[in-house]
Amino acid sequence: MTPAEIALLAAWCAALSLFALAGGLLLSGIDRKLAAHMQARIGPPIRQPFIDTVKLLQKDTVVPANAIPWLFNAAPVVALVSSVLVLFYIPVGSTMPVLGAYGDLVLVMYLLTVPALALVAGGFASGSPYATVGAQREMVTMIAYEFPLAIVVIGVAWRLGAAGISHPFALQSIAANPVWSVTGPLGLAGVFILLVVLAAITPAELSRIPFDTQEAETELAGGLLVEYSGRNLAMFSLAQAAKTLVLAAIIVAVFFPWTLSSFLAMPPVVALAADLLFFLLKAVLVLFFAVTLVRVAMARFRINELVSFYWVYLSVIGLAGLLLLMADVIAGPLAGVGI
Amino acid sequence: MKLNALFNRSLWVYHFNSGSCNGCEIEIVATLTPRYDPERFGIRLVGSPRHADVMLVTGPVVHRMKDRLLRVYQQIPDPKIVMCIGACGISGGVFYESYNLDGPVDEVIPVDVYVPGCPPRPEAIIHGVVKALEKLERLQGVEA
Secondary structure (H helix, E strand, O other), X not given: OOHHXXXXXXXXXXXXXXHHHHXXXXXXXXXXXXXXXXXXXXXXXXXXXXXXXXHHHHOOOOOOOOOOHHHHHHHHHHHHHHHHHHHHHOOEOOEOOOOHHXXXXXXXXXXXXXXHHHHHHHHHHOOOHHHHHHHHHHHHHHHHHHHHHHHHHHXXXXXXXXXXXXXXXXXXXXXXXXHHHHOOHHHHHHHHHHHHHHHHHHHHHOOOOOOOOOOOHHHHOOHHHOOOOHHHHHHHHHHHHHHHHHHHHHHHHHHOOOOHHHXXXXXXXXXXXXXHHHHHHHHHHXXXXXXXXXXXXXXXXXXXXXXXXXXXXXXXXXXXXXXXXXHHHHHHHHHOOXX | OOOOHHHHHOOEEEEEEOOOXXXXXXXXXXXXXXXXXXXXHOOEEOOOHHHOOEEEEEOOOEHHHHHHHHHHHHHOOOOOEEEEEOHHHXXXXXXXXXXXXXXXXXXXXXXXXXXXXXXXXXXXXHHHHHHHHHHHHHHHHHHO
């Protein structure tokens, strides 16, 4: 690469990082507003997460006496950087992933575990029994939802590969060929099931009700984050916000990759803005059904219920979706649909 | 300590019971219900003193709770506000001059706002928060 290309890449990455933070905080604000309206409240203003972040930056940052200071302070930085980093590999609106040439959906899956691991490290480094219990629960949660997540990723990419699309794990080809368009009726049912499974994993990835056992405010007083304050807590909440946007972007890219500019002809600059707005709209809709609606309607699972939910029920449902996709490939040529 | 006005729009509250009869607790929880909806103003109840900006203290501070109250007060990162909810915390209330009290609250930690009542109504607690905001604004005005 020439220096000019590297500079362009760096500029794109900087712009995307800003977008990840601002967009993530905006989505969290919309989430809080919608949840409040569903509970017959007025709710905080949409810019409330921005206000919270500014406030946390004004507060003192306390490092507890029995914490491990370097790990305690490094964990929020790692969480923030890795959450933002994931967005570089995911298409946003009509812009293809900036670093798409260097990583695919499997890398995104691995990168998604890094913020959670940073939380675990920070929790253990806090030297508080609450944070330790929270960190153990976070690890259990991670182990629980990784398998259904892998089923979704493998299922979609395998179906695209069976349809003869090259590089089925690359997010560019996933976004360019909506998985709905290559399947027959059986496959449509299978893809829908995988969508439901991915939506059910989202609250656990974001540690929201009903899967927020690791933060459990009523029992663990904030769990993993119990000792964090000020700047460190602000970094964790920014990481959380960026992760919200990233997960919405993944669901949008894998299942709803359509853009406005592919239906309507418009000049490139307008198309970029329109697609970005359309992307945010899709993200809000996805998060409303996957996170907001669920967290208002449900109470928290116990940690053992959470594990059996993911390992038993969701895995079986996901495997059923995968089987439907396989049946679709086999039945496709016979029925004259699909491939 | 420099504060800007956004601080006032995001007060996170931590609740400490120093030996209260639970009357004030019920009213504090009632204040957080959808009917009063303090989240409109960014007010949230948090579980950890490390996350808190405002400490609500109820109860007359019994002997056993004095050390705990001091420790929790010190665990809250600066800047912080202390609100004393209920008659017990102000004067001892019905436990006035009891052998078992180290309180009232302002003999143990500095208090910014007193909310009288036994127990105070949610409206009174919200009024107390408004007073706390006025005090914060005054501090910001002095420092600006």
